[in-house]
Amino acid sequence: MTWAALFSLANAIALLAWATLILAPRWAALLAAIRYGVIGLFCVAYAVLVLLFFFRVEGGGFGSLLEVRALFASDPALLAGWLHYLAFDLFVGLWIAERADARGLNRFIQAPLLFATFMFGPIGLLMTIGFDLIPRSLRTQDA
């Protein structure tokens, strides 16, 4: 399997997980499958790639843009970086979904927030960050 094929496979799995998070019912088993199955898988794959390839990249590191660029010139290191995005974005998406559910926020309004997180992670996170200013919970509904 080539690095490009692994990249495509990881993307397909991530896409499926995001579609599930946005569209499917919030069954505990489904959320667990995303958290431990998909995100867990990405984390293991990331760890393997980093342990095998990170320290072999000539001039690679986190200390400067130059070092990061050198790191990402290596296909396995670049793939590891991409898996890092996929894993963390999905984790944040899960966190946003669970918080929104606890808040009683309708799934229709959640959808654009989660889509924004899927496409441009931190922007989706930013959109929900204001929720901390005024907490609310469905549990104390007065209707």
Place this chain on the structure above:
Amino acid sequence: MSTIAIPQDRRAIPTFSMPTDPASGAALDTALIMLALLAPTLVAMNIDERQLNSADIWMKPLHFQLSIFIHFAALVLLLPLINPAGRASRLIRWSMTSAATAAVCEIGYIMLQAARGRASHFNASTPIETVMYPLMGIGATIIVIGSFLIGVQIWRQGRTDIGAGLRLGAILGLTLGSAATLIIAGTMASGSIDGPGHWVGGVHSDANGLPFLGWSTTGGDLRAPHFFATHGMQVLPVAGFLADRLFGSQAPRAVWSATALWVALVATTFAIALTGTPLLRL
């Protein structure tokens, strides 16, 4: 519990605690989302050199974020004027959920297009943009229907333990403001008046527009009556709130007068724009 407690002394300020019903929650969260998105927009405005129609490319997202924030924050305050059963009704829950979803998608597309350096409204240059523009029109209509229905429900299922001025101002502001917005924005979107676009005559550019607002100083600009119509939804309830404190039992009369003035303002600025005349010349 969500309450606007009206004390015996009408001049006292009502206490307000955050409502927890789904409709109010949707409105509140939409307002908070807009607030958060203001941050990158304001920074981008100061860094991005790109322009659209000679205005800062981020000016339009900023206008929409502020306007949607004000709209939904006001609804959070006005929804408690409906009695709890009415607020929990399917009609109000779903119209608010739809309006909130539409608003979040709307601002998402407006920001995406600004980031791409392209127009969001009146843009038919690619197939996707041609499809998106009328979709935004549908979204905007859903937002306005939502506020109209809240006005209707304050009238039909409103709480009776609140000031008559506030109640009347909220009913008139939300129903008439929504209707006027639909008429003016509909005229603008139809492109029948010197369209496509919001300019009527004059130079079709924001180069000589009013500061911040951007309204044309060389010709008519339908954004002006749109602004007055839409924000009547907040102005008339505030007028009613103040009337309760200032005029006591005469408050409804004061609110009707304020409404008449506001209708005249909207009609006049609409007529001025339609004739291709600028509201102000600099």
